[in-house]
Amino acid sequence: MKKIRAIRRNVFILFLAFAVMFSSTGVLHAQQTSGANGDGDKKASEEVTKEHEEEYDQIVFDELDNVDEQQMNEIEEAISETEINNEQAAGDANVLVDISAAAAVLMEGSTGEIIYAKNETKELRPASITKIMTLLLIFEALDQGKISLTDSVSVSEHAASMGGSQVYLEPFETQDVNTMIKCISIASANDASVAMAEFIAGSEEAFVKMMNEKAASLGMKNTHFVNCYGLDTDGHYTSALDVARMSRELIMKYPQISNYSTVWMDTIVHTTRKGQTEFGLTNTNKLIKSYQGITGLKTGSTGLAKYCLSATARRDDMDLIAVIMAAPDPKLRFGEAAKLLNYGFANCTIYKDDGADITMPIVKVKKGIAEELKVKVEGTFSHLCTKGVVPSEITREVTINEFVTAPIKENDTVGYVTYYYNQTEIGKVGIVAAENIRQANFADYFLRLLAKYF
Numbered sequence: 158m159k160k161i162r163a164i165r166r167n168v169f170i171l172f173l174a175f176a177v178m179f180s181s182t183g184v185l186h187a188q189q190t191s192g193a194n195g196d197g198d199k200k201a202s203e204e205v206t207k208e209h210e211e212e213y214d215q216i217v218f219d220e221l222d223n224v225d226e227q228q229m230n231e232i233e234e235a236i237s238e239t240e241i242n243n244e245q246a247a248g249d250a251n252v253l254v255d256i257s258a259a260a261a262v263l264m265e266g267s268t269g270e271i272i273y274a275k276n277e278t279k280e281l282r283p284a285s286i287t288k289i290m291t292l293l294l295i296f297e298a299l300d301q302g303k304i305s306l307t308d309s310v311s312v313s314e315h316a317a318s319m320g321g322s323q324v325y326l327e328p329f330e331t332q333d334v335n336t337m338i339k340c341i342s343i344a345s346a347n348d349a350s351v352a353m354a355e356f357i358a359g360s361e362e363a364f365v366k367m368m369n370e371k372a373a374s375l376g377m378k379n380t381h382f383v384n385c386y387g388l389d390t391d392g393h394y395t396s397a398l399d400v401a402r403m404s405r406e407l408i409m410k411y412p413q414i415s416n417y418s419t420v421w422m423d424t425i426v427h428t429t430r431k432g433q434t435e436f437g438l439t440n441t442n443k444l445i446k447s448y449q450g451i452t453g454l455k456t457g458s459t460g461l462a463k464y465c466l467s468a469t470a471r472r473d474d475m476d477l478i479a480v481i482m483a484a485p486d487p488k489l490r491f492g493e494a495a496k497l498l499n500y501g502f503a504n505c506t507i508y509k510d511d512g513a514d515i516t517m518p519i520v521k522v523k524k525g526i527a528e529e530l531k532v533k534v535e536g537t538f539s540h541l542c543t544k545g546v547v548p549s550e551i552t553r554e555v556t557i558n559e560f561v562t563a564p565i566k567e568n569d570t571v572g573y574v575t576y577y578y579n580q581t582e583i584g585k586v587g588i589v590a591a592e593n594i595r596q597a598n599f600a601d602y603f604l605r606l607l608a609k610y611f
Contacts, residue, residue, distance in 0.1 A: 254500050256493050259463075259483035260397040263497040265505065266409050266469075266476030267539035269402075272501050277398035278379050281482050284457030285322065285345045286465050287387030287395075289403050290368045291354065292341060292455075296411040297371075298357050299334075306335040310356045312348070319347035321388050321459075324436055326352065327429045336425050342417035344438040345456065347386040354385045361385060375402050389461045397480045404454055404467045404478045415469075418453030419445050443491050444468055448498070452476070458487070468494040475507040508540045508548040512574055512586070518557055520571055525563030525594040526601050532557070532571055535587040540576065552577045557588055565594040 254263075256275050263273035271277070298304045314328040324346040326332070332340075332349075334356075340349035354364035361384070368382040377399035383390045407414055420440060427434040441456040450472040457465040464484040468491075470477055479497035484490035512534030520530040542548050557572030572588035597605075 254496060256481075256497070257484070257489060258481045258493055260480075261482065261493065261497065262397040262401045262478075262480045263501050264401040264405060264478045264480075265501070265507065265541045266405050266478060267507060267509070267537075268541050269405060270541045271398075271401075272477075272505060272541070273497055274398065278396050280379050280394040280396055281465075282389055282393065282459065282462035283387055283395045283400065283482070284389075284459045284462035284465050285347075285387040286400055286455045286457040286467050287382065287385065287393070288341055288345065288350055288457075289400065289407055289455050289467060290371065290382065291350050291364075291385045292338070292414060293403060293407045293411075294357065294364070294367055294371060295334075295338060295341075295353055296407065296414065300411070304334055304357065306333065306338075308334045308356075310334060310337055310352050312352045313355055315361070316348050316351035316355060319351055319386065321347050321386070323348040324425065324438070325427070327427065330427060330429050332425070338417055339420070339423055339438060340425065342414070342453075342455075343420050343423055343440050345441060347388070350386040372399070372403070375399075375406055377402055387457055387459070387462075389459050397482050400465075400467050400480045400482070401478050404469060404480070408452060408454065408469050408476060408478070412452075414454070415452040418442070418455070419451060421445060442466070442468070443487075444495065448495055450502075454478075456490075464490040466490045466494050468498060470498050470502075472502050473506065474509065475502070475505065477501045504544050506542045506548060508542055508551055509537055510553065510574075510576070511537045515555060515574065517555075517588070518559075520558060521560045522565065522594055523560055523562045524596055525565065526597045527592075527594050530561055530565060530571070530594060531591040532588050533591040534574060535568075535570075535589045538574065538576055538584060538586045540578075540583055546578065550578060551583070555588070561590075563594050563596040565590050565592075567591065567593050 254273055256273075258275075260276035260279050260281060261273065262271060262275075262277050264271055295304075299306065309331045310333065312326040312328060312330045312332070317326050317328045317330075322345045324340045324344055326346075326348045332352075334353070337349045337353050340346035341353070351361050354361045358364035358367055364385055365382050368385065369380075372380045372382065377395065379394070379396035380399040381392055381394055383393035387393075418440075420438075422440070423438045425436050425438065427436055442453070445451050445453075448468075448470060450470040452469045452471050454467045454469045462483065464481075464487050466479075466481045466484075468479045468481075470479075477498050479494040479501075481490050481494050481497075484493065515534065517532050520532055522528055522530050540551065554575045554577070555572065556575065561569075561571055567590050569590045570587045571590060573585045574588060575585040576583050
């Protein structure tokens with residue numbers, strides 16, 4: 158029986174290799190509805206015959222990424238098995254998680270705390286999970302009002318020439334920003350990534366500089382980007398910990414990314430001089446069909462990077478990020494990401510407090526136009542609780558200045574809410590000014606005196 162399975166597996170691999178080399182549609186899932194007949198076939202053939210080894214590796218691995226129904230069933234079985242194993246291990250928070258991939262990290266989103274790490278700072282090729290940073294900068298530009306979802310993006314010849322996974326955008330074709338995000342998130346489109354990089358920064362090189370600057374601001378010490386899409390290039394690397402950091406920034410600041418990253422299948426329409434062509438998008442993250450609470454995020458694979466994944470999920474108000482890098486096959490990539498997520502959900506809970514029920518003491522103002530200052534809690538406090546920690550036993554203490562001196566700016570810190578567990582401090586959040594109060598002058602004092610006596 159083992160010999161028969163091995164023969165079947167070898168035949169399947171040979172079939173895929175020949176399919177990639179000679180198929181008229183390559184890795185595309187396009188369906189011609191009108192326009193130039195056979196144009197997509199020509200493009201696929203041209204891409205396969207390119208002499209760039211890195212691009213060919215990307216195409217081969219992306220084709221293998223589209224696993225068939227039998228492989229999908231095996232992945233789901235692996236996920237179910239890890240769920241059972243983690244439920245059995247849930248009573249012991251010190252149970253080690255066995256991960257075979259070269260590097261891995263499990264992080265909680267609201268706190269950034271690391272639950273599991275293996276070779277977390279090792280510099281590795283990231284493949285298409287590079288696009289997490291690309292997407293982060295896109296959503297940042299949207300948030301800052303620099304671009305909008307309805308903006309029209311024109312595709313340059315450079316962007317259209319990208320190899321590897323793509324949606325075959327034509328030179329001078331236009332798509333709106335919303336469609337470009339779909340292409341990047343769902344289909345991992347290199348051409349759409351470059352088009353958006355040029356749209357935001359003016360050139361891919363300028364955008365990559367922005368990527369590295371953002372990486373530095375997030376403390377990504379083992380990362381250097383050379384491109385915005387992830388094909389293997391010397392000097393282009395990151396680490397599992399850094400992938401978790403940029404994933405955290407994306408999902409926590411812009412949770413709407415899950416509206417794209419959890420879509421299994423969608424379509425776009427190419428509109429060019431040759432007519433209209435419908436193009437199918439299929440998500441390469443198989444966990445979105447099988448894992449409870451999945452919110453994203455991004456897969457990646459090349460010949461050198463092997464199989465990578467940043468998987469994010471949310472249950473019971475807790476966000477987890479599981480990063481797998483350099484796994485030898487897609488089944489292991491998805492199975493081990495699920496194993497990490499299951500371990501986190503089985504052994505951890507999140508304590509959150511926004512301080513809304515705290516009665517703030519009055520803060521007097523010296524030398525200001527107002528005599529009292531309105532204050533507020535700076536944000537929500539989050540603490541990761543492992544097995545054995547009882548969230549209800551967490552206590553808090555409010556300390557605040559009795560007086561402050563003007564001028565006072567909104568969000569100036571005037572105190573703290575400090576949290577304790579077993580009489581040990583576990584963190585704090587600031588109490589800040591909720592308004593601006595300028596320093597009073599002679600006229601202000603005179604008017605206040607008149608108001609007091611008249």
